[in-house]
Amino acid sequence: MTIDRAQRRGTRRVLSTLEELPPGTNTEVTVEGRSYALINDQGRLHLVRNVCPHHGAPLCFGRVQGYMLPSEPHTYDYSGDDADHRVVICPWHGYKFRLTDGRAVSDPDRMRVRSYEVLVEGDDVVAYL
Ligand code: FES
Known part of the structure; x- marks a missing residue:
């Protein structure tokens, strides 16, 4: 489902340019005194x-990677580059x-960090916050 600009909640904030955010970047951005981690994981923002x-x-300052998925004894299932398990x-x-x-x-039901949609508009990386 595509949400057009008029339906988005929040104010458009330019967080970075694409050029400043190559794959592998995990950097702090501050918007109105709030700190966010802006991540480019293999081209996914x-x-x-x-x-x-x-x-x-x-x-x-955290590493970004895959993780070990539940698996049968003596087997190992690493999520690797699967976007749903980064x-x-x-x-x-x-x-x-x-x-x-x-x-x-x-503990997915009780522990979470707030996440936001990130968009690329032209050369800008933006979010509606
Ligand atoms: S402060 Fe993040 S796991 Fe403890």
Whole structure:
């Protein structure tokens, strides 16, 4: 489903340019005093609050990667580059937050970091916050 600009909630905010945000980037952006982690994971753009819900670590310093999925004993199933299973790992205690919805892998119903849609408009990377 496509949402046109008139239906978007929030104010358009230019976060970066595409040129400033190559794949592999995880950087802090601040909008009206609020800190966010802006992530380019293999060309997919993500924006989450830059505050881990566990004890407040800045997620812009977290690694972005896949993770081990539940599997049968003696088998290993790494999510790898699967976009639905990419996470940012908190730099302090290691909670993994899915980039698709901000939910913690270990406790998705109770622990999550707020995430936002990121768009590319021309050369700009924007969000409606
Ligand atoms: S502060 Fe993020 S896991 Fe503890």
